[in-house]
Amino acid sequence: MSDLHxxxxxxxxxxxxxxxxxxxxxxxxxxxxxxxEAVRRLEAKLxxxxxxxxxxxxxxxxxxxxxxxxxxxxxxxxxxALDEVRSSDAAPAGRLRLNVPTxxxxxxxxxxxxxxxxxxxxxxxEIEAHDAFIDVFAAGFDAGVRYxxxxxxxxxxxxxxxxxxxxxxxxxxxxxxTHGMPEHPSDLVAHRCIRHRFESGRLSSWEFERNGETxxxxxxxxxxxxxxxxxxxxxxxxxxxxxxxxxxxxxxx
Numbered sequence: 001m002s003d004l005h006x007x008x009x010x011x012x013x014x015x016x017x018x019x020x021x022x023x024x025x026x027x028x029x030x031x032x033x034x035x036x037e038a039v040r041r042l043e044a045k046l047x048x049x050x051x052x053x054x055x056x057x058x059x060x061x062x063x064x065x066x067x068x069x070x071x072x073x074x075x076x077x078x079x080x081a082l083d084e085v086r087s088s089d090a091a092p093a094g095r096l097r098l099n100v101p102t103x104x105x106x107x108x109x110x111x112x113x114x115x116x117x118x119x120x121x122x123x124x125x126e127i128e129a130h131d132a133f134i135d136v137f138a139a140g141f142d143a144g145v146r147y148x149x150x151x152x153x154x155x156x157x158x159x160x161x162x163x164x165x166x167x168x169x170x171x172x173x174x175x176x177x178t179h180g181m182p183e184h185p186s187d188l189v190a191h192r193c194i195r196h197r198f199e200s201g202r203l204s205s206w207e208f209e210r211n212g213e214t215x216x217x218x219x220x221x222x223x224x225x226x227x228x229x230x231x232x233x234x235x236x237x238x239x240x241x242x243x244x245x246x247x248x249x250x251x252x253x
Contacts, residue, residue, distance in 0.1 A: 194231050
């Protein structure tokens with residue numbers, strides 16, 4: 001079956017339905033000789049004659065009739081499916097699986113997902129949110145959300161959120177009263193810090209930028225967690241300094 005070509009099957013079906021090579025060729029806008037060659041090729045591969053040919057008529061053999069009876073609805077279904085795909089009026093439908101970082105799911109997707117699914121009711125969306133940067137397509141996802149620095153070179157990307165997100169270090173008034181206020185990122189090495197560990201096992205470093213200068217700090221930790229809620233609660237309780245996205249800290253200011 002693998003050595004049969006769809007074009008040869010379509011050629012046979014067209015000739016058999018029209019009872020002639022010339023009529024079928026005119027409908028398909030091809031030459032009669034090309035259809036004749038396609039039918040001969042199909043007959044050779046199947047090892048049986050499919051059409052009886054005379055100077056006046058072309059009629060299917062018994063084998064040709066049986067094949068045509070089964071083949072015609074299959075070709076019609078295939079043509080219909082292809083027309084649906086090609087149709088510019090066809091609404092998007094099916095399951096869409098996304099892999100996104102936790103912060104994206106919390107801060108940006110709520111304003112995107114609801115109107116999107118209302119606009120395209122035929123879409124069924126599945127979102128997996130975690131902070132392990134996996135191979136999106138190898139894991140069976142249709143798309144993913146990544147930061148610029150995490151994009152593979154062969155990925156096609158469009159922005160869905162702000163191009164820059166504000167990152168800040170914060171502590172409770174009680175902590176600052178007891179331990180003092182750091183004046184420079186380098187001062188953080190002498191403070192109690194609350195750090196986040198990603199699902200990959202990597203411990204997040206703290207990066208600060210000012211006037212084109214970038215400083216990356218790996219401060220000593222009093223608490224390491226994979227739960228941002230726990231880390232924020234610890235910071236609010238005066239345990240230490242936390243460094244995270246400003247949008248996470250803002251409700252507690």
